[in-house]
Amino acid sequence: MAGQLSGRVALVTGAARGIGLAIATRFAEAGAHAIIHDRDEAAATATATDLRTRGLAASPLIADLAEATAPxxxxxxxxxxxxxxxxLVLCASVENLQTWDAISEAAMAAQTQINLHATVRLLQVFVPAMLARGSGRVIAIGSVQEARPNPTHVYYAATKAAQTNMILNLARTLRAPDVTCNIIQPGAILTDRNRAVLAQPGRQEQVLARIPLGRLGRADDCAGIALLLCSPEGSYINGAEIAVDGGLRL
Structure with a gap:
């Protein structure tokens, strides 16, 4: 609904594509000023320009979250x-597909750095101001892998589960009347990241067989719940883990 987030400023990390883009777009359409963060300058700038062309408020923000000083x-x-x-929507992440017996040091370091360390740094930088103002919203994009991990996602799933634990910890301990912390856990969403995996012979059919709704998700499927969590109607939702997976976790 237009105007639901009027006057709000929303920083969405990894917002130049996929789920981050869908959420940032929905926020801008609802009246927020969408900060399009990404390390890809061309993509972030193009996204912000496209939104402004539509008469929406948006700005690019270029930073590599692998750098400790980025936040x-x-x-x-x-x-x-x-x-x-x-x-603050924590959407940027690194996902390396490796089995437990083949996880490389580089893959562990990259996933830990972005999925965990960057999360802590971003929270430390941006949440204090929310507490000082007495209002704010934090959403972390988790994963169905937390509940139903694949053999190739053992380390990625572990980092996402740890991130969720952090957000739940804040949801319980911040104790501010209008600062909420929640997690959205997408399932098999047809993003650029997942297209290559789903293009493997028989892979899409295998995934669809596990989804009760019988279809892959769209990035937009995650945007509506994000908008609810940040709108006045969602102000009493705190510490929720909300699956957007068509039932894949079951």
Whole structure:
């Protein structure tokens, strides 16, 4: 609904494509100023330009979350532009497909750095201002892999489960009347990241057989619940783990 997020500023990490793009777009359509974060400058700039062409408020924010100083630099730029976020969506992640006996040091380091370390840094940088204002929303994009991991996702699933634990910890301990922390756990969503995997012979049929609804999800399927969590109607939802997976976790 237009105007649901009027006056709000939403920072969505990894927002140049996939689920992040769908959520940032829905927020902008609801009246928020969408901060399109990505390490891909061309993609983030193009996304923000497209939204502004539609008469929506959006700005690109370029940063590599693998760098420990990135969140502080992001905050400084947003403060200078007068766009401090009161909504933070943690969507950027690294997903390496390796079995438990073949996980490389590089894969472990990359997934830990983005999925866990960057999460902590972003929370440390942006949540204090929400607490000071007395209002804010934090959403982490988890994964169905937390509940039903594949053999090739053992480490990725572990990092996502750890991220969820962090968010639930904050949901319980921040104790601010209007600062909520929730998790959206997508299932098999047809994003660019998943297309190559699903294109493997027989893979899509195998996945569809496990989904009670019998179809793959769309990135937009995650945007509506994100909007609810950040709207006035969702203000009493805190510490929720919301699956958007067509029943795949069952």
């Amino acid at each position: 502080l630099a992001m905050a400084a730029e947003l403060t200078a532009n007068g766009t401090e976020p009161d909504i």
